[in-house]
Amino acid sequence: MAWVTQTLSSSLGRKVIMSLTGLFLSSFLIVHVAGNLQLFKSDGGRAFNEYTYFMTHNPLIITISYLLYTSILVHALMSIVLTRHNQASRPVKYAYGRPEANSTWSSRNMGILGTVLFLFIVIHMRTFWYEMHFGSVPMAEYDGKQYKDLYAVVLEAFSQWWYVLLYVICMVALGYHLVHGFQSGFQSLGIRHKKYTPIIEFLGTFVFAILIPALFAAMPIYVFLQVHGII
Amino acid sequence: MKITLKVWRQKNSNTPGKLVEYQLDNISPDMSFLEMFDVLNGELTKKGEEIIAFDHDCREGICGSCSMYINGRAHGPQTGSTTCQLHMRSFSDGDTIVVEPWRARAFPVIKDLMVDRTAFDRIAQAGGYISVNTGSAPDANEIPVPREVADTAMDAAQCIACGACVAACKNASAMLYVAAKVSHFAVLPQGQAERTMRAERMVAQMDTEGFGACSFTGACSVECPKSISLDHIARLNREYLGAKLTSNNVQG
Numbered sequence A: 001m002a003w004v005t006q007t008l009s010s011s012l013g014r015k016v017i018m019s020l021t022g023l024f025l026s027s028f029l030i031v032h033v034a035g036n037l038q039l040f041k042s043d044g045g046r047a048f049n050e051y052t053y054f055m056t057h058n059p060l061i062i063t064i065s066y067l068l069y070t071s072i073l074v075h076a077l078m079s080i081v082l083t084r085h086n087q088a089s090r091p092v093k094y095a096y097g098r099p100e101a102n103s104t105w106s107s108r109n110m111g112i113l114g115t116v117l118f119l120f121i122v123i124h125m126r127t128f129w130y131e132m133h134f135g136s137v138p139m140a141e142y143d144g145k146q147y148k149d150l151y152a153v154v155l156e157a158f159s160q161w162w163y164v165l166l167y168v169i170c171m172v173a174l175g176y177h178l179v180h181g182f183q184s185g186f187q188s189l190g191i192r193h194k195k196y197t198p199i200i201e202f203l204g205t206f207v208f209a210i211l212i213p214a215l216f217a218a219m220p221i222y223v224f225l226q227v228h229g230i231i
Numbered sequence B: 001m002k003i004t005l006k007v008w009r010q011k012n013s014n015t016p017g018k019l020v021e022y023q024l025d026n027i028s029p030d031m032s033f034l035e036m037f038d039v040l041n042g043e044l045t046k047k048g049e050e051i052i053a054f055d056h057d058c059r060e061g062i063c064g065s066c067s068m069y070i071n072g073r074a075h076g077p078q079t080g081s082t083t084c085q086l087h088m089r090s091f092s093d094g095d096t097i098v099v100e101p102w103r104a105r106a107f108p109v110i111k112d113l114m115v116d117r118t119a120f121d122r123i124a125q126a127g128g129y130i131s132v133n134t135g136s137a138p139d140a141n142e143i144p145v146p147r148e149v150a151d152t153a154m155d156a157a158q159c160i161a162c163g164a165c166v167a168a169c170k171n172a173s174a175m176l177y178v179a180a181k182v183s184h185f186a187v188l189p190q191g192q193a194e195r196t197m198r199a200e201r202m203v204a205q206m207d208t209e210g211f212g213a214c215s216f217t218g219a220c221s222v223e224c225p226k227s228i229s230l231d232h233i234a235r236l237n238r239e240y241l242g243a244k245l246t247s248n249n250v251q252g
């Protein structure tokens, strides 16, 4: 097994870990955004609560969720290992640098963007995941069956303007992280091809960096406007 | 042209260096950047001061020795060129130009603008070669190489090991250099015998030398005097992962 640990601790292997966890998180975003679209239904939160019930009771989803928590931690820890190694590779910095002449801002600031995302994930999970699993969530009844009314928790959180603002800012960070990260993740796996790379770049930019963060950001804004009777 | 130069002066690898300012009043726009340094060194000699040490050899963009980080960019503001191919007409009268050595843990400064790039030689020695039979040369057309493959190999083979990729990368990563060397042989029939071993050993040596990991910022390719493509980095990842998964080298 020495070859496995040796491979995964090489500079290329570490990037493979970064890529696999990052792309797995990206794929989860599709499921997450699609499910949360239920928030846009004007049914008093029924569809959303039924969806959260499914997500917290289906054995397959529960298994995948543990994989997800692990991925977040491994991705974040590996980013620290890589960042430290990369910084140590240049002990004396340049007095004068013009990095903007040869690379994009997001590609150079994945660590900062990732740190914002990590803090966001902590706040986000405290507000919803923790309440759902360990907090006291009010109950709702549909067709004689009891459901945890997570929708009520959502309404409460998104009725605060600063919480909405926090979400919007973090979704911008997500967009910048993924505009570079999504396509970079494929390169780390050696996937680069005249036929497929344009598709990957298109998906990374328009779906993962723009559409998904925009939909996520629209949710708190929509709820806020609704709760305050603006729409 | 009047030019203010701020040049990194460092006695040797053990003493700290600093930027020192020099005024040059009579610079022709047709001089190359290195000729401008020759003029400055001439003046320093006349004044009895120690001349600025910098690497140079061919002065026509093929040896890769003229490493200088000029105004925040490897080999200066002109893309697709080395320092020796850069001319003073790329600057304006009255400009201040900051010149620093390559900065990387794996490229320690020897003196002033000279750095030790033997880390690249050790990576090449680890696997950047092919085995050939001695004796009579094989017939030129005996080994078929499709045109597209030959072009890819030639693009990679253009690497002059100048180190601009390392200098430009925010991680001081040598991925583009190693990728060019591995790619060059990996796509050709002549490179197949050592293909697996080459990817494994060259990457291991790259890590041992203390270069950073690749973040795909693409800075290396932009600053590369030969504009070597990022395609080769993806191929290196492919070659390395393939080698690790399939080689019989269980010890790693």
Ligand code: HEM
Pocket: A015, A016, A018, A019, A020, A021, A022, A023, A025, A026, A075, A076, A077, A079, A082, A083, A110, A111, A112, A113, A114, A115, A117, A118, A119, A177, A180, A181, A182, A184, A185, A186, A188, B213, B214, B215, B216
């Ligand atoms: C929703 C959460 C996240 C997603 C979807 C995501 C996705 C990705 C992807 C796809 C990559 C590219 C991997 C590669 O280039 O091989 C990446 C890179 C990176 N991620 Fe994340 N990430 C997330 C959260 C985080 C967090 C929480 C951190 C840090 C605490 C982080 C730090 C980084 C860093 C530093 C890189 C660059 C690694 C490098 O280029 O060397 N990410 N991420």
Ligand code: FES
Pocket: B055, B056, B057, B058, B059, B060, B061, B062, B063, B064, B065, B066, B082, B083, B084, B085
């Ligand atoms: S001196 Fe040979 S490449 Fe510049």
